Amino acid sequence: MTPSPPGDPAPPDPAPSQGSHCDGGADPACRGRIVSPHQSCLAHLDARRRQEYFAGLRPGDAVDHRDTALDAELLARLLHSVRDPATGRPTLGTARFEGAGFTGVADFGRTTFTRPAYFNDATFHRDAEFTDTSFEASAFFGGARFIHTCDFAGATFAKYAGFRRAEFGEWAGFESVIFRGTAGFLAARFGGQLALPYTWVYGEMEMRRHSHSPRDAERWLLQAYWLLSGYGLRASRALGWLALAMTTTVLLLMGFGLPGSAPALRASGTLPSDGGPVTFEIDQEAPRNPAENRFTSKRFEKALRVTLDSVVFRSSGQDLTTTGAYVEMASRFTEPVLLGLGALAVRGRIKR
Numbered sequence: 001m002t003p004s005p006p007g008d009p010a011p012p013d014p015a016p017s018q019g020s021h022c023d024g025g026a027d028p029a030c031r032g033r034i035v036s037p038h039q040s041c042l043a044h045l046d047a048r049r050r051q052e053y054f055a056g057l058r059p060g061d062a063v064d065h066r067d068t069a070l071d072a073e074l075l076a077r078l079l080h081s082v083r084d085p086a087t088g089r090p091t092l093g094t095a096r097f098e099g100a101g102f103t104g105v106a107d108f109g110r111t112t113f114t115r116p117a118y119f120n121d122a123t124f125h126r127d128a129e130f131t132d133t134s135f136e137a138s139a140f141f142g143g144a145r146f147i148h149t150c151d152f153a154g155a156t157f158a159k160y161a162g163f164r165r166a167e168f169g170e171w172a173g174f175e176s177v178i179f180r181g182t183a184g185f186l187a188a189r190f191g192g193q194l195a196l197p198y199t200w201v202y203g204e205m206e207m208r209r210h211s212h213s214p215r216d217a218e219r220w221l222l223q224a225y226w227l228l229s230g231y232g233l234r235a236s237r238a239l240g241w242l243a244l245a246m247t248t249t250v251l252l253l254m255g256f257g258l259p260g261s262a263p264a265l266r267a268s269g270t271l272p273s274d275g276g277p278v279t280f281e282i283d284q285e286a287p288r289n290p291a292e293n294r295f296t297s298k299r300f301e302k303a304l305r306v307t308l309d310s311v312v313f314r315s316s317g318q319d320l321t322t323t324g325a326y327v328e329m330a331s332r333f334t335e336p337v338l339l340g341l342g343a344l345a346v347r348g349r350i351k352r
């Protein structure tokens with residue numbers, strides 16, 4: 001017997017070789033979890049015992065059908081036996097379907113899971129229906145494989161929704177899904193079409209942003225874009241950043257960027273005593289800030305004009321102090337980008 005690692009919360013299985021796994025019936029390789037007190041999984045249970053099992057189930061009961069092959073009829077009977085007469089919804093407590101193989105259509109539509117639902121590494125060989133399904137606790141679909149379509153339209157995930165490493169086949173529908181907790185889609189693979197709710201594209205993108213590869217410089221640009229524009233969906237965010245950048249530019253220009261007066265031209269030279277040719281050096285003073293009255297309406301108007309020109313990537317031609325020149329340069333770089341992001345986001349919203 002292998003010793004448990006320190007701190008392992010799982011108690012040792014008293015009889016791992018017999019008792020927990022199906023005796024196989026016609027299929028000696030079956031790894032299905034037994035339906036206690038019998039020695040077979042639900043798929044291999046004889047008709048009478050299966051009937052007894054279903055009759056003994058109540059709404060909200062825990063079920064454990066790990067590694068069990070469940071066809072459409074078996075699943076339908078299972079869910080029917082936990083149907084709550086008050087709501088008409090199949091209602092399950094802790095539901096363990098890890099490694100299960102759903103060989104027919106898996107219709108969990110309008111089912112309520114009041115406790116955690118485990119579908120890790122389950123395989124949905126046919127369509128998977130989770131429409132209007134309510135996961136009141138966490139739902140785990142890590143490593144699950146949806147070979148055909150899966151539809152979670154209208155489902156509610158009250159806690160964690162785990163789809164890490166899940167594989168989605170032809171079509172994955174997540175329209176009108178409500179994720180109240182974290183939706184984990186790290187390393188999930190989408191093989192076909194993906195239908196997403198507006199609110200969730202955001203969450204899904206956020207996931208992608210966190211799953212970056214740090215070597216990839218393009219990703220960083222993309223991440224900046226996603227952050228600033230709310231993933232191309234939140235126009236208000238990009239425009240908000242633009243407004244903030246423009247306000248900052250105007251204030252900086254008024255405070256430090258605009259010179260007090262147009263810099264004077266200054267000529268300096270020496271007049272030779274013998275009346276020979278005169279050489280003048282004509283010089284322009286560096287523009288300087290005024291000593292006072294920086295925040296006047298006239299200066300605001302000038303600063304605003306410089307800023308607005310910057311947004312459309314134009315030089316204002318306005319005389320600026322050294323600080324002002326740098327402020328203008330920075331704003332000419334950032335503000336057109338923000339404006340573009342805002343426009344993209346607006347377009348994205350119109351298209352949806």
Ligand SMILES: [Zn+2]
Binds near residue numbers: 023031042044
């Ligand atoms: Zn079995």
